[in-house]
Amino acid sequence: MPNFWSDPFGFLIQWFNNLLLGWGLPGGTVQFIAYVVGAFILVAGSLFFCLLLIWAERKIGGRVQDRLGPNRVGPFGLVQAVADMLKIFTKEFVTPDGVDKVVYNLAPIMSVAAVILLWAVIPFTITFYGNDLNVGVLYLVAVGGLADLSIVMAGWSSNNKFALLGAFRAVAQLISYEVPLVISLLLPVMLSGSMKLNEIVRAQDVPFIVTAPIAAAIFFISSIAENGRAPFDLMEAESEIVAGFNVEYSGLKFGFFFVGDFLHAFTIAMLFSVLFLGGWRGPGADQIPILGFVYMMIKTSIMYFLGLLVRFSLPRFRIDQMMNINWKMLTPIALGAVMATAFVDKATANVLATTTPVLGVILRTLILLVTNGMVLWVASDLMGSVLTRKERRVVALEARPVARPEPPAAPIEPTEGEVS
């Protein structure tokens, strides 16, 4: 039995299982009930946690943009999100004419579910995780695909051309940015030799952000795009397509998309800390698992904060820029990094195995760092010309003194055959 103070989650799980076993239930049923209860607690917990996230996002956003942020309801405006939630509960569901009822109502649920399903495999501490699937990383990618589906469903079922156009645009962006995202996920898998998320955390004696910085950067950028936040918030271009795929939703259904959005931002930060920052690892986390939870939350909060800084400080990309960044920059660099890392890591593995473990780790880190630097150098050299080329003709007229009269327009000469 784990100690309560060092491992409260493990203690509670054990206590609950022992309680049910004490009632004389068979082992299989106990496990089933434990999974159901665990899933329920995780989902409810994450949804309540979302209230805090909304507050944090608005407050940080306010500070970044030199505003106050919410500051009326409760201390520091902490209860503002609760007030908003209650308000949105009381709103009427407006179901437009001609919508496809079932699909229309299913889409917001799917968009939240696609995010919460990710929580099932995230290792919060060494002992506390939903299920350490042996295909954990693939699971992350697969579940991420459900979010695309929910957007398509929302856009199509709304019976509104702007919603449909918004859905097209959103899905085009999501599918495109899935490519570099998945390729960058390959590197932690390759370096740790496992797709289990807990194994990946365990393998990070040196966090993978050091040994695979390119992959980390690409994961960070493309995860912002996957989330559809600024500078990649093209899917809600108010001026062009009203508001995007969710334009026909109201009340709580509209709120669901936003719950999914806020939660997704935090979940992605959590995944980043698991995959590249060593998750729950830190001094003493093996003996005292609750410390691991603290480390993980600190790392996640840093990544979340960085994501928010990016969101609130950068302007929106144009759609062609957005596609160029993906297909001409991120995808080739990610592919190059995967190939170079695979080659170098395999080629030097035998040599490093003959040295002492500590020296081996240091040398491997240095070699991989140099490899990443080489990839980046080659990439910038090759892509310099592509990226600096002007993609678009300058539309504005040449600057000229305001007071000077324009030269008179040349008389239009009648062309042959034209009857005047």
Place this chain on the structure above:
Amino acid sequence: MILQILFIIIAVVTLVSAIFVVTAHKLMHAALWLVLALFGVAVLFAFLEASFFAVVQVLVYIGAIAILVIFAVMLTRRVMDDSGPQLIKGWWVALVGVGALFVGLLAALGTWVGFQAGPGPSPDPALLTQLGSDLVDPTKYAIPFEVASILLLAALVGAIYIAADKKGGKE
């Protein structure tokens, strides 16, 4: 017991949604039913503790192919309208073909002893690693694997050729 009830529910859902794929009036509904049917198959894989196949089923069939199907459906004209007749002219040819396939599968599986066998041991997690190394092993599946990737590359090139506007052409 719980597993058997769950299995029956999943199987029924999968089959019913497969039927709806064919009988749905709107193309988009057919595509969504297809997603549900494929998801049911993924759950069945999960029941067999084949987590890799379950996840790949979701990843490839729902995440990629179903989205593509939905895109294709949405880009067809008048997708919002009810479509015309449900049956094409040569529907009985398809029926005969499908029936023959079904009977053939039934005959082939009827003699399989695996149905009588009880549940086997859980698959070894190391099998996944085995699968990975077999795919790149020249004595095993490296050549089929590479042939498949060449096929996909050809499809990609073809798609780009069709979609690209030919510069310096007649226009």
